[in-house]
Amino acid sequence: MDKILVLDFGGQYNQLVARRVRECNVYCEIASYRTDLEKIKAMDLKGIILTGGPNSCYEPGAPTYRKELFELGIPVLGLCYGAQLMQQVLGGRVERASVQEYGRTEIETDTASPLFAEVPQTTVCWMSHFDYISKMAPGFVSIAHSKDCPVAACENRGKNLYGIQFHPEVLHTPEGTVMIRNFVRTICGCDGSWKMDAFVERTIREIREKVGNGRVLLGLSGGVDSSVAAGLLARAIGKQLTCVFVDHGLLRKNEGDEVEAVFGKNGIFDLNFVRVNAQHRFYVKLAGETEPERKRKIIGEEFIRVFEEEARKIGAVEFLAQGTIYPDVVESGLGGESAVIKSHHNVGGLPSYVNFKEIIEPLRNLFKDEVRKAGLELGIPEKLVMRQPFPGPGLGIRIIGDVTEDKIRIVQDADYIFREEVDQALAAYAAENGTAAPWKPDQYYAALTNVRSVGVMGDERTYDYAVALRAVRTTDFMTADSAHIPYEVLDVVMNRIIKEVRGVNRVFFDLTSKPPGTIEFE
Numbered sequence: 180m181d182k183i184l185v186l187d188f189g190g191q192y193n194q195l196v197a198r199r200v201r202e203c204n205v206y207c208e209i210a211s212y213r214t215d216l217e218k219i220k221a222m223d224l225k226g227i228i229l230t231g232g233p234n235s236c237y238e239p240g241a242p243t244y245r246k247e248l249f250e251l252g253i254p255v256l257g258l259c260y261g262a263q264l265m266q267q268v269l270g271g272r273v274e275r276a277s278v279q280e281y282g283r284t285e286i287e288t289d290t291a292s293p294l295f296a297e298v299p300q301t302t303v304c305w306m307s308h309f310d311y312i313s314k315m316a317p318g319f320v321s322i323a324h325s326k327d328c329p330v331a332a333c334e335n336r337g338k339n340l341y342g343i344q345f346h347p348e349v350l351h352t353p354e355g356t357v358m359i360r361n362f363v364r365t366i367c368g369c370d371g372s373w374k375m376d377a378f379v380e381r382t383i384r385e386i387r388e389k390v391g392n393g394r395v396l397l398g399l400s401g402g403v404d405s406s407v408a409a410g411l412l413a414r415a416i417g418k419q420l421t422c423v424f425v426d427h428g429l430l431r432k433n434e435g436d437e438v439e440a441v442f443g444k445n446g447i448f449d450l451n452f453v454r455v456n457a458q459h460r461f462y463v464k465l466a467g468e469t470e471p472e473r474k475r476k477i478i479g480e481e482f483i484r485v486f487e488e489e490a491r492k493i494g495a496v497e498f499l500a501q502g503t504i505y506p507d508v509v510e511s512g513l514g515g516e517s518a519v520i521k522s523h524h525n526v527g528g529l530p531s532y533v534n535f536k537e538i539i540e541p542l543r544n545l546f547k548d549e550v551r552k553a554g555l556e557l558g559i560p561e562k563l564v565m566r567q568p569f570p571g572p573g574l575g576i577r578i579i580g581d582v583t584e585d586k587i588r589i590v591q592d593a594d595y596i597f598r599e600e601v602d603q604a605l606a607a608y609a610a611e612n613g614t615a616a617p618w619k620p621d622q623y624y625a626a627l628t629n630v631r632s633v634g635v636m637g638d639e640r641t642y643d644y645a646v647a648l649r650a651v652r653t654t655d656f657m658t659a660d661s662a663h664i665p666y667e668v669l670d671v672v673m674n675r676i677i678k679e680v681r682g683v684n685r686v687f688f689d690l691t692s693k694p695p696g697t698i699e700f701e
């Protein structure tokens with residue numbers, strides 16, 4: 180399989196570079212610039228991309244790489260910092276620019292360069308730099324310039340070395356994907372055969388080789404990642420896999436049964452499936468607790484306890500499998516050079532509560548949408564694979580204040596109605612317009628406020644709960660805006676909830692963005 184290495188110098192767009200390469204159906208991995216040359220040689224690479232980074236390459240101690248990297252005979256493309264570094268290491272000069280370029284910038288390309296094949300001579304790109312290449316290294320020629328930047332891109336075609344001062348990986352560079360495709364497909368000669376079915380087949384083979392006759396234990400949450408991991412492992416090793424699905428009673432309506440229908444006895448895979456109906460235990464532990472962080476802790480700890488008990492029943496296993504995906508790895512600071520954003524629970528610390536020898540993470544190199552593609556490839560129902568994010572503590576953090584069985588019923592029913600109506604409206608919009616609705620939320624659910632208020636229904640006074648609807652649009656879940664759900668849809672939802680869900684007499688819509696609000700209520 181053709182492979183590209185994205186050598187990470189700490190830039191903010193590095194995951195995007197990897198994404199763009201994979202969109203060209205070429206497999207790639209990100210590694211830190213500290214990766215040893217010998218290791219890189221052993222990777223059997225078709226090409227290397229050096230990313231941007233926050234430093235100036237002429238500063239003492241700035242990230243750098245040995246000259247030999249450019250002498251391996253492997254094509255190299257430097258982006259922004261990567262381009263400057265390549266020039267400096269090979270004998271060119273980089274200096275602070277008198278005019279800083281930032282934002283959309285027009286450049287003139289020399290279309291004769293293979294890097295710019297099919298790119299118009301005048302095109303727009305995204306610049307973000309303080310430094311510029313004031314003198315190119317011997318053997319290089321400029322292949323693009325802007326008003327303020329004489330070397331917006333350069334090449335040494337004979338040696339297959341290329342540098343781009345701007346960021347082709349961001350969408351603000353409309354022709355950027357074409358440039359990256361030119362590099363990986365034409366210049367590096369990758370055949371573009373990286374597809375999900377190839378990934379699925381290869382991974383199944385690798386799992387079989389690794390596991391042999393051993394036994395594997397997987398904690399199945401019903402979320403997308405662990406479900407797809409379960410599917411892969413099931414196809415690879417069948418009954419050698421045991422999935423433990425802990426139903427903590429804080430799942431969405433029918434969710435536990437849906438997971439069991441897919442992975443249980445009469446499901447689509449041949450594996451050992453254990454559903455632990457631990458609802459009651461969680462309700463007892465949560466009773467009377469109102470403090471959000473305590474609630475989260477109680478749910479997390481009880482979850483581990485239940486899993487531990489089940490694992491003990493199963494006995495020693497050789498392997499523990501986890502649904503870790505690529506962004507988890509990168510966010511935990513293990514993939515490239517990005518700052519540690521949060522220590523993901525799936526990565527790094529191995530759980531001590533299960534007796535096992537080794538860990539298996541079959542999705543470790545995939546992005547979320549790739550995980551979804553793999554899931555569909557494995558025949559897991561679309562409904563499960565395309566699920567929106569759902570927090571581990573479940574409805575426990577969507578019920579403000581103390582959790583009771585009655586409140587869980589209310590929030591499950593209200594949430595079901597909200598999602599059903601929104602999904603229907605989205606489908607109707609798409610059918611009519613041939614495109615997704617501009618208000619399509621990325622996450623939407625109903626929560627239970629702890630507020631009761633006076634209302635009137637059928638001439639009777641009521642004193643019931645208020646349900647809150649939340650719908651947000653977001654790309655990274657770090658910031659979010661409330662989604663503009665059409666008023667008519669909200670109106671239908673409100674009417675249905677009041678009519679169909681006992682114990683509710685008021686419906687609110689949460690307009691708050693993040694920040695200051697978070698997406699979840701607790």
Ligand code: XMP
Binds near residue numbers: 569
């Ligand atoms: P917040 O509420 O922090 O949520 O704005 C951001 C995203 O993370 C999800 N979320 C969680 N996911 N365990 C999870 O697996 C959790 O404890 C958790 N808390 C929040 C939330 O649904 C949203 O998508």
